[in-house]
Amino acid sequence: MAVLVDEKTRVVVHGITGKEGGFHARQCINYGTKVVAGVTPGKGGTLWEGVPVFDTLSRAVRETAANTSLIFVPAPFAADSILEAIEEEVPLIVCITEGIPARDMLQVKAALKCSNSRLIGPNCPGVISPNKAKVGIMPGVIFQEGAVGVISRSGTLTYEIVDHLTRMGLGQSTCVGIGGDPIVGSSFADILQLFAKDPQTRGVVLIGEIGGSAEEEAAGLVKEGYPKPVAAFIAGQSAPAGKRMGHAGAIISGGRGTALEKMRALEEAGIAVAKTPESVAELVRGALS
Amino acid sequence: MNIHEYQAKEILRNYGIKTPRGKTVATPQGAVEAALDLGGEGWVLKAQIHAGGRGKGGGIRKAGSLQEVEKQASSLLGKKLVTPQTGPEGKLVRKLLVEEQISIQAELYAGVILDRSSGQAVLLASGSGGMEIEALAWERPEAICRQSLEPWGELPAHRARRVCFELGVPNEVRPRLQGALQALCRAFYQEDCTLAEINPLVVTTSGEVLALDAKMNLDENAAFRHPAWADLRDPEEEDPVELEAARYGLSYVKLNGTIGCMVNGAGLAMATMDVIKGMGEEPANFLDVGGGVNEEAVAQAFRILMSEPKVKVVLVNIFGGIVRGDVIAKGITSAASKMEVRVPLVVRLAGTHAREGKEILQSSGLRIQVADTMREAAQIAVALGRS
Numbered sequence: 023m024a025v026l027v028d029e030k031t032r033v034v035v036h037g038i039t040g041k042e043g044g045f046h047a048r049q050c051i052n053y054g055t056k057v058v059a060g061v062t063p064g065k066g067g068t069l070w071e072g073v074p075v076f077d078t079l080s081r082a083v084r085e086t087a088a089n090t091s092l093i094f095v096p097a098p099f100a101a102d103s104i105l106e107a108i109e110e111e112v113p114l115i116v117c118i119t120e121g122i123p124a125r126d127m128l129q130v131k132a133a134l135k136c137s138n139s140r141l142i143g144p145n146c147p148g149v150i151s152p153n154k155a156k157v158g159i160m161p162g163v164i165f166q167e168g169a170v171g172v173i174s175r176s177g178t179l180t181y182e183i184v185d186h187l188t189r190m191g192l193g194q195s196t197c198v199g200i201g202g203d204p205i206v207g208s209s210f211a212d213i214l215q216l217f218a219k220d221p222q223t224r225g226v227v228l229i230g231e232i233g234g235s236a237e238e239e240a241a242g243l244v245k246e247g248y249p250k251p252v253a254a255f256i257a258g259q260s261a262p263a264g265k266r267m268g269h270a271g272a273i274i275s276g277g278r279g280t281a282l283e284k285m286r287a288l289e290e291a292g293i294a295v296a297k298t299p300e301s302v303a304e305l306v307r308g309a310l311s
Numbered sequence: 312m313n314i315h316e317y318q319a320k321e322i323l324r325n326y327g328i329k330t331p332r333g334k335t336v337a338t339p340q341g342a343v344e345a346a347l348d349l350g351g352e353g354w355v356l357k358a359q360i361h362a363g364g365r366g367k368g369g370g371i372r373k374a375g376s377l378q379e380v381e382k383q384a385s386s387l388l389g390k391k392l393v394t395p396q397t398g399p400e401g402k403l404v405r406k407l408l409v410e411e412q413i414s415i416q417a418e419l420y421a422g423v424i425l426d427r428s429s430g431q432a433v434l435l436a437s438g439s440g441g442m443e444i445e446a447l448a449w450e451r452p453e454a455i456c457r458q459s460l461e462p463w464g465e466l467p468a469h470r471a472r473r474v475c476f477e478l479g480v481p482n483e484v485r486p487r488l489q490g491a492l493q494a495l496c497r498a499f500y501q502e503d504c505t506l507a508e509i510n511p512l513v514v515t516t517s518g519e520v521l522a523l524d525a526k527m528n529l530d531e532n533a534a535f536r537h538p539a540w541a542d543l544r545d546p547e548e549e550d551p552v553e554l555e556a557a558r559y560g561l562s563y564v565k566l567n568g569t570i571g572c573m574v575n576g577a578g579l580a581m582a583t584m585d586v587i588k589g590m591g592e593e594p595a596n597f598l599d600v601g602g603g604v605n606e607e608a609v610a611q612a613f614r615i616l617m618s619e620p621k622v623k624v625v626l627v628n629i630f631g632g633i634v635r636g637d638v639i640a641k642g643i644t645s646a647a648s649k650m651e652v653r654v655p656l657v658v659r660l661a662g663t664h665a666r667e668g669k670e671i672l673q674s675s676g677l678r679i680q681v682a683d684t685m686r687e688a689a690q691i692a693v694a695l696g697r698s
Contacts, residue, residue, distance in 0.1 A: 281585075297589065
């Protein structure tokens with residue numbers, strides 16, 4: 023099973039002829055993902071490494087039955103690409119782009135509300151269901167198929183924790199990078215609900231960080247009764263207030279959004295909270311054994 | 312990106328929001344001239360720094376005579392102002408905003424924020440002006456009325472009107488307050504703010520609605536559509552090292568410890584700091600070299616870390632994904648060979664081409680300790696930092 027992406031995933035890459043888009047499209051194909059189309063306005067009708075390129079997403083979807091958008095478009099234009107994908111009713115949209123203005127995301131969120139599309143990201147590493155499909159930029163080799171669902175606001179920290187999981191023989195069902203921006207398409211709580219219904223997933227790891235209240239909302243959901251064990255790690259216990267820590271969304275503002283208050287909320291919901299990244303895997307093993 | 316009060320007020324005036332008349336000055340003499348120019352019998356001198364809590368820190372002074380204007384200006388300009396938000400080291404006051412004194416009937420709060428969980432911009436308003444909104448939200452959440460903006464940045468008239476009624480302003484003031492609230496929302500949206508706040512928004516004794524203070528944070532990600540922002544930026548208010556790092560695409564935050572950190576990815580960088588702190592030591596900085604780090608960025612990051620005298624040891628933690636370990640190792644060795652490396656270096660490489668990277672480091676002849684895990688690297692760095 024797994025969630026969001028699997029063997030049936032047919033990817034259209036927005037910005038496939040760009041440097042980044044091209045590099046990662048190739049990596050996704052090498053992993054075994056079905057990349058069926060690319061979109062680059064002005065290059066329609068050409069082939070990119072054997073993949074047909076279209077001027078518009080509309081045409082790409084019509085001719086290739088793509089069901090997943092993977093967006094590498096530069097930040098000033100990325101929100102428009104997301105809106106285009108929503109308009110074409112693409113069921114899953116994964117946006118890797120970092121640096122999209124928050125104002126543009128307000129419009130995207132409003133459009134998502136009136137649609138059946140789901141957005142993952144922006145400013146995220148994407149989604150991978152090991153051995154099935156990789157729709158993102160993560161290094162495929164560290165992942166292993168298994169029963170742990172992973173949801174994270176960060177990139178390399180996810181690789182760190184997944185690496186520990188894999189080394190301990192704890193494979194993953196799907197790993198979802200929800201993104202480090204203040205406004206993202208899907209929250210921890212949204213993806214938790216998907217994992218709850220996924221038969222392959224037996225436990226879930228949340229990798230959060232300072233800023234906002236997405237972790238607290240996830241804690242609220244789990245507290246109401248969640249069918250699977252959940253473990254978590256929160257980055258930024260040593261972060262100062264009022265400073266943006268790399269990610270646009272990683273900032274303690276007005277004294278709120280600290281790692282400590284998030285850890286407390288998660289613990290109160292019965293979630294096992296790890297003090298260090300490497301102890302996450304041990305908590306998961308304990309919960310699943 | 313933060314801007315000064317006088318700049319935020321200028322923007323608000325462009326949207327039709329009234330403010331007290333005022334002038335920005337840099338000398339006591341200038342303050343006196345400004346007061347003469349503004350006329351009247353009372354003035355307010357406000358320190359222009361990028362930090363809140365100025366009232367509590369003594370950065371806002373009243374003056375009833377020109378002599379007093381000069382005296383107060385002299386005691387503020389060129390001095391460090393310490394407020395609850397500046398930290399104990401304070402901030403140097405370089406400019407003052409001199410304004411006419413206003414007689415106030417009521418103080419309100421109005422601010423527009425990004426509500427992260429709903430993905431909407433939201434207007435917050437309250438009859439308790441002057442108070443910090445975070446404190447108010449915590450102590451008396453019912454005292455704040457919230458209205459969401461349309462996705463295109465408008466606050467519909469009926470929502471603005473509702474806020475006015477909830478705040479209980481007199482009928483004759485209501486149209487002016489309603490207009491000010493709608494204008495604030497428009498300014499927030501069109502100027503790409505992440506926060507636009509008027510605290511207090513006052514009703515004067517003559518029934519005018521004025522922004523007595525103003526605070527705006529601008530979304531750096533939207534700078535490409537606001538060429539004028541280059542002039543709003545005040546580099547004197549920012550940390551010079553952080554500014555320099557930003558020029559190379561590095562995300563750097565200065566901290567107080569002795570262990571310099573260089574990490575790829577924001578989450579891993581924070582986690583590395585946390586592990587150091589968990590071992591009883593303090594990181595000297597947060598430094599995310601980014602996902603697509605190359606040799607050049609590694610070299611610049613290195614130089615920045617070495618320029619910090621407090622740093623006793625440098626910890627490099629890289630989880631290679633797309634970034635390859637051997638590229639990082641080459642960046643480190645080439646940077647280290649071109650400068651005097653006065654502190655020991657601990658490097659942890661994992662992921663893509665980590666083994667090749669480690670070999671390059673070990674055969675470089677540099678004083679580099681190679682670790683296999685983040686924990687091991689932190690342990691070595693902490694021990695070296697203490698020795």
